[in-house]
Amino acid sequence: MNKKFILYAVLLAFSVAAPFLFPNYQTQLATLWLMIIVALTWDMTGGQMGYNSLGNIFFYGTGMYVCAVITIGLYYDVGEWTNASRTEIFTFSDRQYFTGMVLGILGAGLFCAASAYFIGMLTFGLRGPYFAIGTLGVAIAAGEIVSNIEWLGGGQGVSMPIYNGDFDTFKTLIYFEYAILGVGLFVFLNWLYKTRFGAAINAIRDDEEKAEAMGIHTLRYKLVTWAMSAFFVGAAGAISAFQLIHFEPLETAYQTINLGIFMVVCVLLGGKGTLWGPVIGAIMFQVFKETTWNYFLGWQWVALGALIVIVVVFFQDGLMGWLRLKRPEWFGVKVEQKTSEAGA
């Protein structure tokens, strides 16, 4: 217990110190937190509950847009703001900026949680690959719809207000927003997975019919799980909107083929259905991605494809699953080696 506490304290201290230790890599570190958040939330349904969603990117994109509408809409007309031919220049005071930011991030999270609940009612009737494709369809359709709403800037996207202060302060701020959200999510999941609720969603993954027969209201558990995960993705999307300053619907907000797939790859790399798997997977993936995208430019997608193939073929349970097999004692599993040898 004590050992675990020290480990957590060290990791937390490192997270706080990281942006100051590596000031030039703040954006990459912030993106790492984003990857951890989307991987952990994907694992809530994909790993713990057995529902592989390919549409979680919907909440990311929707979070961006809801946040933009709230932040801008508090002080200006959104249609005016996004109009390319306007000549007036709109500005945000510090007070307006931070009020808009807090309300925007919270509002995005809540809106996404609510939308997950309603979309879930339609899609949770689907199982296995049908659920994956169904949710993917939702995300793609949302991107196309939003890209045709002129009020939201259509295909040209939305430019968020810009922080008036120093840019390095801004980046540190964004880093800590992600970090707080990420740590909050981790602590929350660490608690949640140990409760009856955690056991119930694991039961749904293992055998949904049996779970239903045991009196678990499976649909309600599924909806609540997805809504909780959507809250965090939506809030992360909102922070991204501020971080990127400008975003557009198809390739930034509802980026199904990038972040939408990366979050799944992170979880597969680290290990599905574990608490640490998505975190470790996200770190590995982010390091891999930054390396290949910078030093093997032109081959980065090939390298990513190769990585996915290797993981799927040789490490189906991810790094955590592989370790559990090789070093079960690290996970508190006792193996009586002598007996098995004697038996052989």
Next chain:
Amino acid sequence: MRTTLFSVATLAFGALGSSAIAMDCETITLGAAISLTGKYSTDGVHTQKGYEFAIQKIKDDGGVKIGDKCYNFNVVYYDDESKGDRGATLAERLINQDGVQYMLGPYSSGLTTAIAPVTEKYEIPMVEAEGASRSLFNKGYKNLFAVLSTSEQYLASAITLAAEMAKAEGKDPSEVTVAIAVENDPFSLDVRAGVVDDAARFGMKIVIDEKLPRDLSDMTGILTKVKLVKPDVLIVSGHAKGAATAVRQIGEQGVSVPMIAMTHCESADVVGNFGDFAENLLCSTQWSETLTYEDPIFGTASNYHEEFKAANADYADKTVPYQVAQASAAVYVFKDAFERAGSLDKAALRDAIAATDLMTFYGGIKFAPEGNNIAKPMVLRQIQGGEYKVVAPSAFASDKLVWPRP
């Protein structure tokens, strides 16, 4: 043996000589994220070629002279994969990790929109040549300068031409019907906005108003509609890939509209790729090699055209796209501004760029306080017999409009 020794000696001397000249000039490093892959790669490559050609020309001319020193430009490039968020990340990388203090723009309004907030926050002056949407110039950016005309001007003159043709036929311009098919991106949406405004001015009716699909690879559905509705004018805008798709499918489907106007004909090389299909198309251009602009480095517009073709074999049998010319003009703005600033300080440089009043082979360059160039008109060319002929505005027109398109 003797001859070998001799030639080695001359080589060595030659190398010494040229390196001595090169060593006289120090290097100014510029940064650029460019779409070398993805849907904007054709235009991205044009842009890069334009930058590189200008850098070489300036070097040959003795470099950038600041005080008693001389400098040559060098550009650190990254591929943004035609993706905005990637572009923004790369801009940060250029500034933070590569220590770049001055930026050249990326290709397209979308990418420029994504990168501009970053350069603005770091107060890095960016001279860009390929982002034309007006949405770039209403954000209050102080470090963004564009050498090209804004995008609402691209095809608006085609509407004026259509109105003139209607009048010549004894019809009222308000009877003219317009079909619009544009990409859903900042640039094309702004092109569309310009057309819609001008059509409204004449009371013309917009009968088709569609968006091209995001990968710009198919517009057969829209063209089927065009064949049924029979508009008088068809407007297409979707960068090089959109132009190529449009010309190919208009030809294949035998779509006949009296006037078809589009952007990016030259950069998609529609004449070389599609031959007769491209005949009589109207193409908007920022620059034409037939215009009478001139400067001391590149000479006249036609001189630039010839020299660029001579230096780049793969453009030998094509019309050099304006994307190339304006990229070169952006580098020239940097040279001019550095020399006037008389220092490498980015704040002094920014002020010097803002005060630019320069005549170039590409046209006049003078920036509005918002950063867009207000000293250069757009022209409209028509493909006649496989050649690009200026037909509007009338002050620059070299040939008469062929109308209606057969």
